[in-house]
Amino acid sequence: MPERVALIGDIVESRRTGDRQALHDTIGAVLGRVNRAQPVVDPAVITLGDEFQGVYATLGDALTAAFHIRAALQPHDVRFGLGRGAIQVLDPARGIHDGPAYWAARDAIEEAAQLADKAALRTTRTVFRSEADSPAQVTAVNAALLTLDQVLGALSPVSWRILASRLEGLTQKDIAEREGITPSAVSQRVRGDGIGVAMEAMRMLGELP
Incomplete structure (x- = not known):
């Protein structure tokens, strides 16, 4: 059983969404686009309700x-749990997987929800867990994710x-043409709203093994 990184995601407060079918269709379309554009071992797919799962070779690929x-x-916000470990294919035909990577990802997404319940950490959306990495490495990754989530949580x-x-x-x-604003206004937002910082953090995290 090779070590991989499992990703579990779900929509925050999805029950408040009026048109559930439209949301489901949107999630499916987005997952399809990302699966085609990003390296993936097992494509991310909807598994139950508004939850989806995928498997990646590296933490960087999963985070990206x-x-x-x-x-x-x-504007639908998403919560993620990522876990590194072994993955066992229980049913290849139906794509049913199990193993430590999934258990860690499940624990991680539950931890993300618990942290977001705290006022000071309400922007938390992404948590990584792994027994295959050193505790110091896991802590460093989560510190970076916590800070990035804070930046993203403040975006308009x-x-x-x-x-x-x-x-x-x-x-x-x-982008300026799409938004109906000037290129200068786009540049000001990239600098002033932390978009540039967020993108650089994403790039660096995306290079993790």
């Missing part, structure tokens, strides 16, 4: 997928759209 999924699904809807567009590879000129 999570960042793209979260940005693309705005316009800034979220700009971030999502930048992750798609659009230029500031393209």
Whole structure:
């Protein structure tokens, strides 16, 4: 059983969404786009309700997928749990997996929800757990994720759209035309709202083994 990184995600407060079918369809479409664009071992798919799961070769690949999924699904916010460990395929035909990576990811997403219940940590959306990595490494990754979540949690809807567009590879000129604002206004938001910092943090985290 090779060690992989399992990713579990779900929509925050999805029960408040009026059109559940539309949300389900949106999640499926976003997962499809990200699966095609990002390295993945087992493509992320909806497993139950608004929850989805995927498997990645590295933590960086899993985090990059999570960042793209979260940005693309705005204004619906997403919570993620990531876990590294062995993965066992129980039913190849139906894609049913199990193992320490999934157990760690499940614990992680539950921890993310618990942390977000605390006022000071309400922006927490992403947690990583692993017994395959040293405790110091896991702590360092989670410290970075906690800080990144704080930056992302402060973004306005316009800034979220700009971030999502930048992750798609659009230029500031393209984004300005899409948003109906000037390229200078886009640049000011990238600098002033922390979009540039968030993207650099995502890039660095995306290089983790």
